[in-house]
Amino acid sequence: MQLNVNGKSHDIGDIDPSTPLLWVLRDTLGLVGTKYGCGVGQCSACTVHIDGQPVQSCQLPVQSVADARITTIEGIANADGTLHPVQQAWIDEDVPQCGYCQAGQIMSAVALLENTPTPSDADIDGAMSRHLCRCGTYNRIRKAIHVAAGQVPKTGSAS
Numbered sequence: 001m002q003l004n005v006n007g008k009s010h011d012i013g014d015i016d017p018s019t020p021l022l023w024v025l026r027d028t029l030g031l032v033g034t035k036y037g038c039g040v041g042q043c044s045a046c047t048v049h050i051d052g053q054p055v056q057s058c059q060l061p062v063q064s065v066a067d068a069r070i071t072t073i074e075g076i077a078n079a080d081g082t083l084h085p086v087q088q089a090w091i092d093e094d095v096p097q098c099g100y101c102q103a104g105q106i107m108s109a110v111a112l113l114e115n116t117p118t119p120s121d122a123d124i125d126g127a128m129s130r131h132l133c134r135c136g137t138y139n140r141i142r143k144a145i146h147v148a149a150g151q152v153p154k155t156g157s158a159s
């Protein structure tokens, strides 16, 4: 089976087609930036993009995405190696604590801004509502999304 991940075609061999995409990404392709949190569709730590939409990869049989464009956290930086504006805002706003949920959070934030470039708080809360963060970084996530959208200056900037 072939998978298109981060703009490249990968031969994943003769794999059980019911294997969740998360395991293929992490164990077959070594893309361990996508995290395993609950494994049962409750936390969204495993979020990737399927044809540009955020999806929980722990719930997705790999066969169902054989013809899709898959993007992981490893694939969102710019071609010149600079970080995606959402990644940069996460750093500027010092968002992560333990970090475990953050790759999934970033993937949903990137998708949100592609569809809604200047989101309201309600837009953000709606887009991020399926993500659990045991460290309680929700307020910093909301701020960082506004920073990435250019709606507010980053923390520490002169106003």
Ligand code: FES
Binding pocket: 035, 036, 037, 038, 039, 040, 041, 042, 043, 044, 045, 046, 047, 056, 057, 058, 059
């Ligand atoms: S690991 Fe997929 S939703 Fe929790």
Ligand code: FES
Binding pocket: 096, 097, 098, 099, 100, 101, 102, 132, 133, 134, 135, 136, 137
């Ligand atoms: S930063 Fe620790 S779970 Fe979110």
